[in-house]
Amino acid sequence: MAENTTSRSKRLFTTAGLIFLALGIVLYFAKAPMGLNRKIYDLPIFLIIIGVCFALKGFMSKNAPVNELETSRVSFVEFLTNNAILLAMLVLVVVICILQPRFMQIRVALDILTQSSTKLIMALGICFALLIAGTDLSAGRMVGLAAVVSASMMQTATYANRFFPDLPQVEVWIPIVAAIAACMVFGALNGFIVAKYEMHPFIATLATQVIIYGVCSLYFDMPPNNSQPIGGIRSDFAQIGQMRLFSGIYKGFPGISILIPISIVICIIIWFILNKTIFGKNVYAIGGNREAAVVAGINVFRNIMFIFILASFLYGIAGVLEAARTAGATNNYGNGYETDAIAACVVGGVSMNGGIGRVGGIIMGVLIFTVIQYGLQFINVSPMWQQVIKGVIIAVAVAIDLTKYRRK
């Protein structure tokens, strides 16, 4: 039976992949003569990429039995519900492509990945707090703090309204380290009150959130800046968020934003920490059953401290990147980012009850959110409707997730 389904799903993926591939290649060569350039844009290339991915999945799944695709009717329905959000996203993408064919461009796909990058870094930071059945409300304000601190030291010498009028042109890494260190101080504070007083992270990080915003506003309000948006950012700093790799490989290629490789590297590191280190195992253990973890001799205090410090490190990076990307900062940067990050984690299968969650799921959750948000903006859906849709997605995703666990 298992062998049967394996070969069937293998055949399914391979055939689908080859069909997409063939269609893509045909369209690629047909689009110019048929005058479809302005109608389907880069669709052939997308089809080819999807086709190759499917075909590869088909070939690779030789030895690994795949169970989700059993063809009996019950499991098909199960497959639909389990992947409802993903399927809804695909439907939306198709609709958007029909309404606004410009969506089918490589540069749009790259843009979506770019916008996902900082969100992904945030989500990876916050997932640790979620894994121990906590949360982190201070994440967004830490982004603001890191943005303001780094931007304040990175202004050009000639800018009229400098934050530190007498500051020399310092090395780029100094403000970055300063900004991330500032976040880590508050991360340590988070960890300390959670671990030492066994305070619920919701309350502990609520308190630090307010403190961070206050501290950041005080810093931002220092004379001579007096709460004015920080501008006149040095281009070498802005490049950290704005640089594009491989631009001009061929005509019209916009280049890959530096943010994408940065977030990929961070993903790999976090995946390694969660899956291959004792600390990672401890995080899951504490999240799964705190008492059992204590009995098993895990140093809960040290691990929780480390969780919040590591998370704040990631928020710090996200903040610096936001400041660099926009070449500016105000104390309002990052406002509300934590809710987006939590929502992306939850949609990506991280359980609010702790102990369950994978890096792959989080990446998926962030991408789903960004694609939907970006797509809705693309076809000019009112921001108010965007909010409604976002909320529905969160509720539906979690509801499906909970039914899944209950069934098991």
Added chain:
Amino acid sequence: MRKVFILALVFIVSLSCCACADEVKIGSCIYTFNDAFMLRFRNAMADESPKLGAELTLADSKNDQTTQDAQVDEFIAAGVKALIINPVNRMDVQTMVDKARAADIPIVFINREPMPEVLASYHKAYYVGAKPEESGTQSGQLIADYFHEHPEADKNHDGKIQFVMLRGENGHQDMIARSRYSVLALKNAGYEPVEIAGAIANWEKLQAMNIMNAFIMSIGAENIEAVLANNDEMALGAVEALKANDYNKGNPEMYIPVVGVDANASALDAMNAGEMLGTVLNDADNQGIAAVRLAEAVASGRDIGTIGYEVTDGKYVWIPYQKITKGE
């Protein structure tokens, strides 16, 4: 937390009252201390007050009308002789006017204009600000002037101006007026404006950048002929998005004129770098000075004709905007 804040406020106000018994005490609520424009405004007020022998106390209303109402109560209880209010919600100021009337002290509104009938309900209620339509008109004129000097800016040669509008916070009087009058100015200059895309970016650079980026992707930068932003921060966000797509980086073939309002330091910087076309200065300094002078004059019973600014209809002081382009 609010109670503690109010107690602290009472304490500070009463302390300052003991210290300076014969000075005119003025209490001022600012809708939030996090607004760059209002910061310039309150700095101007704080600088002017000592020159008049007035004692100014500033309170941060934290963008909450209930907080602001409570702060007004505390000011009155502490015996201020005049109020200068930057309302959180300009439609919800009748309560504050009633409180000022009960205490028989002048109330000067700044930056956010109350409805005329509210001002009319009390003879010591005033408004100091700029006519929002003027900022819109001038930013529209900046674009019209540019198209006049550069006919090639009409990229598709259809005689119309396809523009993107980046709007401020929904319902804000400046957002409404700037959006409407900038378009009107283009029409009055003989052009046919077409809003090819528009969105609310809440005065913020980050939001404007993301939205502008989406527009560049969905409409195509080659189809956008101008960007009108309700303030400079949003204009700068649009500039960043354009730069990320290789526009406005010095190549005259790849240039889209962007205008904002406020004339903040970053905008002047971007204009000198050739990334932004122009901006309109909302004169915070003169508005701040006028507000304090008006409040002080009424509180000490002097003629409001002596404050050095023209008072229209006995209620309004209008401070004009100024157009600013590269090199000014």
